[in-house]
Amino acid sequence: MLMQTHEARLSALREELKKRGLDGFCVPIADPHMSEYVGEDAQRLHWLTGFGGSAGSAVVLQDKAAIFVDGRYTVQVRDQVEERLFEYRGVPKDNPADWLAENAHEGAQIGYDAWLATPGWVRTTAAALEKVGAKLVPVDGNPIDAVWQDQPAQSEAPARVHADAYAGRNAQEKRAAIADWLTQEKLDAVVISALDSVGWAFNIRGGDIAHTPVAMAFALVDQDGTAQLFIDEAKVSPELKQHLGNAVTLRPRSEFESALGAFNGKRIALDPEYGVAAIAQALEAGGAKVVETRDPTILPRAIKNEAEIDGHRDAQARDGAAVSRFLAWIEAEAPSGKIDELTAAAKLLEFRQKDAGLADTSFDTISAAAGHAALPHYKVDEDSNIPIPPSSIFLCDSGGQYFNAEGAGTTDITRTVWVGPGEPSTEMKDRFTSVLKGHIAIAQAIFPEGTTGGQLDTLARHALWQAGCDYAHGTGHGVGSALGVHEGPQRIAKTTGSQGGTMEPLVAGMICSNEPGYYKAGEYGIRIENLVLIEEREIEGADEGTWFGFENLTWVPLDRALIDTDLLSPEERDWVDHYHACCRQILSPRVDGQAADWLERHTQPL
Incomplete structure (x- = not known):
C-alpha cells in the first residue's frame, strides 16, 4: 500500500x-x-x-x-x-x-x-x-x-541537436576554447556537470526537466579538446552521434562515477557551485587533484552572439503578441468575476500555443490575483486558486521557450494590470508609478566598463525608497539562449559581497531581466519585468573607455490605468511614449481583432 x-x-x-x-x-x-x-x-x-x-x-x-x-x-x-x-x-x-x-x-x-x-x-x-x-x-x-514506493522514473526524453544556426558557434569551436583555457590554467581536464553548460558546450538540448530544454548528461573535456559525454544510450539518435563527431566519446551515464577514477596524478577542474561532492570524492579517491574553479563555459554562455541575440529578438516579438492577446482578453473578461487564476494561466498558454514555435513555457506561470500578487513566487494550484476579483490588481509573470526557423530564444515577462470596473486607488497608482520609475531608471542607465549589477540596483529602488518602500527580491537575473530562464553569472541585486553574481561585471551580450516590484501583504503586488540586452554605447564627449547601456527586448504595453503621469518627469513620460510606439510597431503586424484594438488604445501617448 x-x-x-x-x-x-x-x-x-x-x-x-x-x-x-x-x-x-x-x-x-x-x-x-x-x-x-x-x-x-x-x-x-x-x-x-x-x-x-x-x-x-x-x-x-x-x-x-x-x-x-x-x-x-x-x-x-x-x-x-x-x-x-x-x-x-x-x-x-x-x-x-x-x-x-x-x-x-x-x-x-x-x-x-x-x-x-x-x-x-x-x-x-x-x-x-x-x-x-x-x-x-x-x-x-x-x-x-x-x-518512495511510487517514485517517478527518470525522464527518457531524447536529446536533440541544437542547430549551429541557433547557437551561432559550432560545438567544436566551443570545446577548442575550453581546451585552450585548460592549457592556460595548467589543468588536464574539466568536469562539466551543470546541464545548461553541457547543452551549451555540445550544442545539444533535451526534455528531461520541465521548462528548461536540457538533457541529463555529464561531460569530461580534456586539454586536447576531446571529450567524453555520459548520457543514457536511449537518448542518443544517429543524428546526434553524427553531430557530436569522432572527438566526442559517448558513454552510458552509469559509467561516469567509475570514469572519474582514471585521473591519477592529474589536475581536474570542478566548479564548486555545480560539481557535487560525490564527483570531488570520486576524483580524489582515484588520485586526482581537484581544482575548484568556475566552469569555463559560464561566462561565454552568458555573452550572447549575434545569432543568439537575433533568435531572442524574434522570440520576444512572438511572445509579446501572445501576451498582448492575453491581456486584451483579461481586460474584457476578468471584470465579470468569473475568471480564476488557473483559467487565466491556461488561457495564456493557449495564446502562446497558437505559435508553432513554442516548445514549452520557461517556468510555471505566476497567475496571481489580489493578495496572491503580494507573493513574488506564488504558484497557483487547485487548492490555492481563487477568482480574479473585479476592481483589483492582477499580476502575471510568465515566459516561453521558442524554436523556429527564425531562431531560438527564452522569454520572461511580468505585467501588472488593473481589473475593472472602477479606478485603482491613489496608493496603487503611486506604488505602480514608483516601480515604473525604477524600471525606467534601469532601462536608461549608462555605465562604464567594470560596472556590476550590485552598483546598478539602487537605481531601481530609488523612487520606492523615497516613499519608504522596498522589495525583497533582486532586480534582475541573467537569461539563457533557449536554455534556463535564470542564468548566471550576472545579477542586478543588492550587493552581498562576492556572492550571488552582484559583483560580476556587466558586459555587452549579456541578457538580464529588469523587474523592480512592490508588495503589500494580503492586498496586492506590483512587478514590471522586461528583458534587456547589454550593448556598447557611443557617447559624444565621453572620457576614454568603454561604455554600456541596455537595449530593450520585451514588447508588451504597460497598463496606463495604473500610471500617475503627474509623478513622471518629462523624460520618463517620453520613455513610456517611445516604448509604447515601439510596441505598436513591432506587435501590430502580429495581432488582429480584439487584441489589435487593445494594442491601439494602450499605446497612445500619455
Whole structure:
C-alpha cells in the first residue's frame, strides 16, 4: 500500500535510517547537477513534506525535523507543511548546519547524499557537527528512494541537436576554447556537470526537466579538446552521434562515477557551485587533484552572439503578441468575476500555443490575483486558486521557450494590470508609478566598463525608497539562449559581497531581466519585468573607455490605468511614449481583432 500521509512517509524514512545506523538525514531539493529546477524523480523534499517551492531543504532526526526556506516561501511553507511534523526555519537567518549542531546528540551519525550536495556544503556542515561530537556521513543510495514506493522514473526524453544556426558557434569551436583555457590554467581536464553548460558546450538540448530544454548528461573535456559525454544510450539518435563527431566519446551515464577514477596524478577542474561532492570524492579517491574553479563555459554562455541575440529578438516579438492577446482578453473578461487564476494561466498558454514555435513555457506561470500578487513566487494550484476579483490588481509573470526557423530564444515577462470596473486607488497608482520609475531608471542607465549589477540596483529602488518602500527580491537575473530562464553569472541585486553574481561585471551580450516590484501583504503586488540586452554605447564627449547601456527586448504595453503621469518627469513620460510606439510597431503586424484594438488604445501617448 502506498503511503498517503506525510506523517507516514516521515515514519518510514526514520525506520530506514535506523536500519542504516543513521541518526538523521539531510533532504535538499537537488539533482546531481545542482539544477535550479529538478525532474519529478528528484522531488524528494516535496514527497516527504508536501512543500512545492523550488528552493528549500529539510533535516530529519529520529525525534524532530525542520524545514528551511527563504523569504519567498514563508507563507507557502505554512500552507503546505504540517508544523507538528517539521519546524519552520527561515534562511539565511537559520541554516541546516547550525540547526544540526544544536539538535544532534554527541556521537550522532547524520547522513547525506553526496550526489545532491556541493563540496562547500559538506565542509560547512561537517565542521558544525564535529564541534558537538557528531559526524556527517555519505549514504550509499538515497534512503528516501528506498521508501518512495511510487517514485517517478527518470525522464527518457531524447536529446536533440541544437542547430549551429541557433547557437551561432559550432560545438567544436566551443570545446577548442575550453581546451585552450585548460592549457592556460595548467589543468588536464574539466568536469562539466551543470546541464545548461553541457547543452551549451555540445550544442545539444533535451526534455528531461520541465521548462528548461536540457538533457541529463555529464561531460569530461580534456586539454586536447576531446571529450567524453555520459548520457543514457536511449537518448542518443544517429543524428546526434553524427553531430557530436569522432572527438566526442559517448558513454552510458552509469559509467561516469567509475570514469572519474582514471585521473591519477592529474589536475581536474570542478566548479564548486555545480560539481557535487560525490564527483570531488570520486576524483580524489582515484588520485586526482581537484581544482575548484568556475566552469569555463559560464561566462561565454552568458555573452550572447549575434545569432543568439537575433533568435531572442524574434522570440520576444512572438511572445509579446501572445501576451498582448492575453491581456486584451483579461481586460474584457476578468471584470465579470468569473475568471480564476488557473483559467487565466491556461488561457495564456493557449495564446502562446497558437505559435508553432513554442516548445514549452520557461517556468510555471505566476497567475496571481489580489493578495496572491503580494507573493513574488506564488504558484497557483487547485487548492490555492481563487477568482480574479473585479476592481483589483492582477499580476502575471510568465515566459516561453521558442524554436523556429527564425531562431531560438527564452522569454520572461511580468505585467501588472488593473481589473475593472472602477479606478485603482491613489496608493496603487503611486506604488505602480514608483516601480515604473525604477524600471525606467534601469532601462536608461549608462555605465562604464567594470560596472556590476550590485552598483546598478539602487537605481531601481530609488523612487520606492523615497516613499519608504522596498522589495525583497533582486532586480534582475541573467537569461539563457533557449536554455534556463535564470542564468548566471550576472545579477542586478543588492550587493552581498562576492556572492550571488552582484559583483560580476556587466558586459555587452549579456541578457538580464529588469523587474523592480512592490508588495503589500494580503492586498496586492506590483512587478514590471522586461528583458534587456547589454550593448556598447557611443557617447559624444565621453572620457576614454568603454561604455554600456541596455537595449530593450520585451514588447508588451504597460497598463496606463495604473500610471500617475503627474509623478513622471518629462523624460520618463517620453520613455513610456517611445516604448509604447515601439510596441505598436513591432506587435501590430502580429495581432488582429480584439487584441489589435487593445494594442491601439494602450499605446497612445500619455
